Amino acid sequence: PQGITSTPVIDGGNIYVVANIQTGSSTFYFELASLSLATGSVSWTANVDPTDTSNPSGITWSSEALAMEDRGALLVTDGLVLIPMGGNDGDCGGYHGYVVSYPETGPGTGSLAWWASSEVDAGDSQGAIWAAGGLSEDADGYVYAGTGNSNHDQSTDAYDYGDGVIKLDPTDLAPGAPVDYFAPSNWYQDNANDEDLGSSTPLQLPGDRIFQVGKSGIGYLLNSTDLGHIGGQLAEHQLCHATSDAAFGSLAYAASVVFVGCSDGLAAVQIAASGDDFSPLWYNTSDVATHPPTVAGGMVWSVSAGGGQLLGLSATTGVLEDSLSITGSNSNHFTTPTASDDQLYVAAGTAVDAFTGSPPPATRYQPLSPYRVLDTRSATCVQCTGGALGGGQTRTIQVGGYTPPGYGGSVVPAGAVAVVLNLTAVSGTQGTFLTVFPAGEAVPNASNLNTPARDNVANLVTVAVGTSGGNPGYASIFNDAGTIDVVADVEGYYFSGGSGSSGEFHALSPPIRVCDSRGDQGTPGTLCAGTGGSSDPLSAGEARLVAVTDGATGVSTSGDAEAAVLNLTAVSGTAGTFLTVYPPTSSGSGPPTCGTPPTASTLNVPANTNQPNRVIATVVQSGGTGYVCIFNDLGIINVVVDVSGWFGNGSDTGGTLFHPLTPTHICDTRPGQDVVCEGETLAGGATDSVQVAGVGPLPATGVMALVANLTAVSGTAGTYLTAYPDSASRPTTSDLNPPAQTNIANLVMVAVATDGRVDVYNSLGSINFIVDAVGWFQ
Secondary structure, three states, rough: OEOOOOOOOEOOOOEEEEEEOOOOOOOEEEEEEEOOOOOOOEEEEEEOOOOOOOOOOOHHHHHHHHHOOOOOEEEEOEEEEEEEEEEEOOOOOOOEEEEEEEEEOOOOOOOOOOEEEEOOOOOOEEOOOOOOOOOEEEOOOOOEEOOOOEEEOOOOOOOOOOOOOOEHHHOOOOOOOOOEEEOOOOHHHHHHOOOOOOEEEEEEEOEEEEEEOOOOEEEEEOOOOOHHHHHHOOOEEOOOOOOOOEEEEOOEEEEEEEEEEEOOOEEEEEOOOOOOEEEEEEOOOOOOOOOEEEEEOOOEEEEEOOOOOEEEEOOOOOOOOEEEOOOOOOOOOOOOEEEOOOOEEEEEEOEEEEEEEOOOOOOEEEEEHHHHHOOOOOHHHHHOOOOEEOOOEEEEEEOOOOOOOOOOOOOOOOOOOOOEEEEEOOOOOOOOEEEEEEEOOOOOOOOEEOOOOOOOEEEEEEEEOOEEOOEEEEEEEEEOOOEEEEEEEEEEEEOOOOOOOOOOEEEEEEEEEEOOOOOOOOOOOOOOOOOOOOOOHHHHHHEEEEEEEEEEOOOOOOOOOOEEEEEEEEEOOOEEEEEEEEOOOOOOOOOOEEEOOOOOOOEEEOOOOOOEEEEEEEEEEOOOOEEEEEEEEEEEEEEEEEEEEEEEEOOOOEEEEEEEEEEEEEEEEEOOOOOOOOOOOOOOOOEEEEEEEOOOOOOOOOEEEEEEEEEEOOOOOOOOOOEEEEOOOOOOOOEEEOOOOHHHEEEEEEEOOOEEEEEEEOOOOOOOEEEEEEEEEO
16 A cells, blocks of 8 residues: 555644655655644655665565555654554565654754564564554653564574564664563464464553553553563453454553453453453443444443444443444444544544534532431441442442432432532552542543542542443442542532522632631631630531621622532641531521531541531521531531532522533643643742633533632642632632642632633642543533
8 A cells, every 4th residue: 555554643733644655666665744733734754764774684675665564653752753664464575563763853853763573583574563553652751562473483483573562762773672572472373373462552551561462362461661571471361252363453441441342342351459460341242342442431432343333332331322323434443433622533434424422411409418328338338338449449339319228318319410429538558549430431530539548538529420230320439549448428419400590500709718717817707716706616526607608708699599619628626537517407586506417527637637628518598697517526626618609599690500521631730741731830829820611521612610620749848729710819718738748639619710711829839730620610
């Protein structure tokens, strides 16, 4: 084939492509071209033939050019364009597999370099690098190639880097031995039977791991820091049912699960928490999705065996969830779907098909008195089957339509669209993070709660509910590392339908501080601080009535608030304790009273620590003021309460509706994250303006407020972060109080400015932060 036969690569406003060009009846060369991504104009071109003139095999470029093809995707790293090469279909003629590098800046700025396989002795050839996904790169900048079969097919032959996984330094490509390599113990038999290990691209996994599967359908788990040479795998298992021509293209990965398109169906394997083994999770042969998969929208997508349908499968069960017809010519068996901006794209012959997902529904909020739906501890069991969560484990629980034993209050209905949970991590064996997501979907690249070992940490979670076994109303919780108990308390839910303004959200711009029990802090709450504004902390076992809307609070709702969105911060308690926010009881003529608190917690805090948590609390109106109760279990502790918005009771006007999302990474200031905010580490006293509207699945217009998980990452000093609308003055409130060198998260519900942005302020030291969107109000 001639022309552009591999996937181009984009970098720095340029797109780089390689073309196979014929110059005579039997002469060809490969040309690399740099084009402007904006205009399509050609910036420069260069011949990238690896002019291999002398090697032990005796096969040089002048004789092998006719047999060569460039199928693998290009890669850019360290200012170099990397080009994998191999033979044409059928291995017609002698050739070598190549990785060629050329400077991004074009002719005259550097030199061509290459590494070649299958050059160890006379007549040695083949070892193509031909997988459609091309090369992969690890965090240290090394690149990895899967190589095809060579003509060394006897046990007495020398290993020549065919049928292997090859590690290379892209800045130092040269013929000879690579940096490192792996090959199966039966590599010569694979060569003899045309069972290339290099039919797929090496998949990079966390923890310096690589996963590889070839035509034999055997999966290999490797250590990228020590590939082990021949037979050096960490684990090896037959993955595909087929043992010949079993797997091609690229693999997909999400939260400890690898997805592989096999010739008779889609397979999922679970990587063990130790990182040293893997086991089957599911294998769908009924719907025959055989093409290389991708993970998007919480599902695994793959083109069907005939190439005429795009199939969406549950990432956790493999059950078919969606089927979309491809209208162009059928896709070939190397085609991988691509996801971007809430759309899926599939190459279909000479056309590209685009599929748009259904927009999230508009929903209203219904607050509830808190109640417990999960407690993995056996002594206080609520849906505790399976006990504590292990590392890399996902637990699915029922939240919609579930009534805890002995509970007589209102619960989340089975038809709820999303649920609000207070999630508490209890005494994990090591530092970890938890991610909550709709049941039936893949674990997203996001987190809800970050906790050190041996600690109790809580965070509010808003999560769309999914299905389990075909039944609605379920959510899943993923634990990254160690063993940990988890507690979940419901605070309310979102539902579609309804009329009027009940359950609509009113964001405050900016947030308002209504309570600070330390006294003399300038807050208006008359029932928060002591007489004359003196310090009045909560004592052990005390439940305090706190005004949060209307009256003297500065939060004006005209008595129309049914629930308030609060940020509760515990300040320097004398003992480890928990706080619970709950609705008071109306008492008739006077202010409401705080009865017995529910079996639920809002915030778990160690002694002598400042720690926040978001709360959506039912408000009880009395005498023109809206109240909540705050209960403290142990010791003496001060509290701070900031209000960021409220939900209406149906008498209000001008509210907004909630649109839930699967958690989506929209900002990460750490270097090398390839998302908005990358590299924008916040200095002390600095503010970062974060683009929200139009990022990822968020619409470009109409976003009135953002619901997101804000995570502080390894600050150099104890500090606080404040999120607020870009157009507003910075308020005297806080959203997150991280100690130095700690990762900690809090849910934010923050108004978005008319320019579609939200500001994040850092008080002290330098710190990185992450924003994972879970929905928006519009």
